[in-house]
Amino acid sequence: MAEIIDGNAVASEIRDDLADAIETLADAGERPTLATVLMGEDPASETYVNMKQRDCEEVGIEGVHVDVDGDAPAADLFDTIEDLNADPEVNGYIVQAPVPDHVDYREVIGRIDPLKDVDGFHPENVGRLVAGDARFRPCTPHGVQKLLEAAGVDTEGADVTIVGRSDIVGKPLANLLIQKADDGNATVTVCHSRTEDLAAKTRAADVVIAAVGVPELIDGSMLSEGTVVIDVGVNRVDADTEKGYELVGDVAFESAKEQASAITPVPGGVGPMTRAMLLYNTVKAASLQTSVDVDLP
Numbered sequence: 001m002a003e004i005i006d007g008n009a010v011a012s013e014i015r016d017d018l019a020d021a022i023e024t025l026a027d028a029g030e031r032p033t034l035a036t037v038l039m040g041e042d043p044a045s046e047t048y049v050n051m052k053q054r055d056c057e058e059v060g061i062e063g064v065h066v067d068v069d070g071d072a073p074a075a076d077l078f079d080t081i082e083d084l085n086a087d088p089e090v091n092g093y094i095v096q097a098p099v100p101d102h103v104d105y106r107e108v109i110g111r112i113d114p115l116k117d118v119d120g121f122h123p124e125n126v127g128r129l130v131a132g133d134a135r136f137r138p139c140t141p142h143g144v145q146k147l148l149e150a151a152g153v154d155t156e157g158a159d160v161t162i163v164g165r166s167d168i169v170g171k172p173l174a175n176l177l178i179q180k181a182d183d184g185n186a187t188v189t190v191c192h193s194r195t196e197d198l199a200a201k202t203r204a205a206d207v208v209i210a211a212v213g214v215p216e217l218i219d220g221s222m223l224s225e226g227t228v229v230i231d232v233g234v235n236r237v238d239a240d241t242e243k244g245y246e247l248v249g250d251v252a253f254e255s256a257k258e259q260a261s262a263i264t265p266v267p268g269g270v271g272p273m274t275r276a277m278l279l280y281n282t283v284k285a286a287s288l289q290t291s292v293d294v295d296l297p
């Protein structure tokens with residue numbers, strides 16, 4: 001039977017360690033501040049932003065929220081970004097994706113001060129990550145690395161297959177795992193919708209990381225015995241529940257756990273880690289900007 005990797009427990013440990021770092025900052029008269037920006041009224045985005053604000057409150061980070069009208073011109077969002085860049089009280093901020101269609105998300109990212117870019121999506125931060133000198137690791141990939149570490153998985157020399165090549169998960173994660181570093185040194189295969197014979201790639205891996213957005217795409221028949229499986233996917237599927245749906249991953253959990261040595265559940269795996277690592281980046285931003293040294297987990 002596979003070990004179930006408990007993302008809630010690992011995230012909770014990281015949050016405890018961050019609380020210590022926040023206390024160190026407080027002793028120096030500094031309080032880390034995270035701003036969230038939401039343009040429009042997408043209900044899922046509202047939920048994410050609310051969760052981020054609640055997380056801040058729980059660990060002692062000051063949370064600020066800015067709403068921008070979804071019908072406003074892009075310039076209004078850019079003005080908000082300029083204000084946040086100039087605001088010395090704000091250490092880091094995120095612009096919740098997706099932005100409305102008339103706004104170019106790449107331009108949004110490019111306008112964020114790289115020193116406040118706690119999502120780690122600004123081209124300067126992407127470049128630093130690729131070069132092996134990351135300032136802010138994007139939250140989900142960083143969370144996956146922390147989960148692997150907590151599960152005692154040594155990535156050095158491991159064959160890792162990542163399914164998905166998005167800018168927020170697959171690409172940065174691949175780049176992190178190939179770094180010459182203790183939590184890297186893996187041999188990484190990155191798969192996507194044009195990959196031929198996906199099952200051959202997943203079966204050949206010691207670690208499979210699924211970030212696809214296709215419910216239960218990867219099942220036990222696509223895994224070799226003893227594989228470590230990290231499921232990033234969060235998909236709503238119709239179900240006979242109170243809400244009318246349930247959340248499932250990109251991995252068919254029941255069959256995969258028969259083959260895996262360790263596996264993350266959905267929910268309760270990568271999701272809580274993504275949230276914890278945003279807090280991590282905010283504390284790191286505050287430390288960098290105030291020159292107050294803190295111990296980061």
Ligand code: NDP
Pocket residue numbers: 140163164165166167168169170191192193194195198211212213214217232233234235270271272274275
């Ligand atoms: P994207 O849609 O941006 O990327 C999906 C990737 O999967 C693409 O590279 C796509 O290939 C590839 N893909 C799609 N279908 C297949 C297929 N049949 N076989 C192989 N590859 C395929 O998704 P994200 O990276 O943003 O998110 C992926 C999943 O992770 C989603 O379920 C999302 O909800 C979840 N997520 C969860 C987070 C968390 O905190 N738990 C955080 C972020 C995302 P191509 O490039 O060719 O189109």
